[in-house]
Amino acid sequence: MEQGEAAARPVAGAATSFRSRAWFGWVLALTASASFSVATPLARAVIADGLDPTTLLVVRIGLAALLLGLTIGLTTPSQLRADGRCVRISLAAGSVNSIGMLTYFWGLQRLEASMAAMLIAISPIGVLSLLALRGEKVTYRHAVRLALALAGVYLLIGPGGQVDPIGVLWILAALVCFAVQLVTLQWYLMDYEARTVTFYVLVAMTLGVVVMWLLEGAVWHPLGVKGWVAAVVLAVVSTYLSRLLLFAAVSRIGGGQMAMLSPVETLLSVLWAFLFLGERLSPLQWAGGALILFSAVLAIQRLGIARLRPRWRLWAKS
Template sequence: MSMILAAAALWGLLGLFAVTLNAVGFDGQQVAILRILCAASLLVVGGRWLLRGVDPRVLAAHSPRLLLHGLIGVLGYNLCYFQAIDDVGVGVAVALLYTAPLWALIFAVLFDGESVTVRGVAAALGALCGVVVLLGQTLSSGTGALSGVLFGLAAGVCYALYPVLGRRLIARLGPDPVMASGFILSALVLLLLPGTWEALGRLAVHRGEWAIWGALLAMGLFGTLLAYALFTRGLRRVNASRAAVLATVEPVVAVLGAVLWLGERFSPTQWGGVVLILVSALLVAIPGRHRVSGSSPADPSPDRPPPRG
């Protein structure tokens, strides 16, 4: 249990590290690019053990699916999430990200034939109300708010698609190789884009500024690799539904950090929207017994909660 809580807390700190980079001129897209490159570099240098025991021919055979999984679940998620942080702040961005369990529930119904649950319907309505409340309040805050809300919701969709696209890959290769390949393949794609070299050039200007390099390293090492390692190993001792509940520590840490450390302020209405979304995520995470149809509760991730990319 402690491993799951520690992983969730580390993920909750990602937004705070990102704001450090935003403050010196890196936009959300550049922060996402640098995080992926940092994590991929650490994996290449010191994470070969993650691919231990995996036949390279098997990886090559699954490369199209691994690439799609990486582009959506890793690259797409990071670009959308960190852009949302840049546009609307950590608190609102992480609340919108946590619509992911609801998207996962929808995907489970559409793609896996899961039946609709009473909890699922209540959670969907609660999350919808929470998003509407946040949208109304955030739009009144100024420029970039609408795009930030849309990016936050898109991050939730990409997060929810991680297990949908990766379920067969994880069953065949294991979670560690799938995570490692997602970051490495995403980094290789990014190296083909001019924006990546612009971000690296801007980072080079800040050489010797240890606060900036420390924030980037913390995102790659602690907020990505260590958090993922703790989470996957914690799942060996905690069942998936309980882990999903424990993982909601992440938005709590993120919101409290945004308020206490960054000085972000929420109106009572915005707090209501955040609470609605988090309660809705918990409704999905905690198995229910009463169903509209079917015999067992819909689980957005039958094997494990979706690991953060």
């Protein structure tokens, strides 16, 4: 009996350790989702107040790339080294993502944060559609998911056309860019270290937004106190810390579990927009948002079956 009890103790201890690790992983995951969720309403608040979106992105992405590079250099410097193929593809993906970030922020000049957050939640549908071009089997269920998403967009925009169509087009352009970036990483960089790829993507994003700033005339628009606070929060909380939390969470609970929190992030963004920006949605728009979130959940489940590596599909965030 004593031998049996002694043998059971290590098993019980291992089970307790596993549960503790899982619970801590979920705490990290929820914190990461909350960190990502503040980006859209915060950016909308300062952009609607007159802040230049390109200038804001230069500070946000540049500071985040610097912080991540320093962190990797001080903790795991070997992860800064990558072969030419990894660097080239990461830079290409980051360039596409920089276009997506620019169009997303331009969209926030015209659309409320809650609207933009709901629209960008269709991203998994875009990823699935691009995977179909690579040979992923298209089923009637994909058609159903796409129909749900399109119906949701129609209801969200409003049958009466009250929403700025240019703003919607900017957000949808961002959605396409984010989807292209994700499938590029999945197709060509699946076996590389996520932090290494993330760093080089952020470097390319920084270069991309700086190039756009130069094309716009290289005029530095003063951020002011409010703008600097917003830029630092966006860089440190919603870009740098959120990704570190994401990597830590994925290592504990897995990318599939983390991916299922994407709708939670969307709902949190809408909640912050309601609480702090005074935004509201009509009943029809709520119905549209619900259809979009439902189609996104179905698409995320399908992406798991399609073996789209979860760690890549998680961090193309606004």
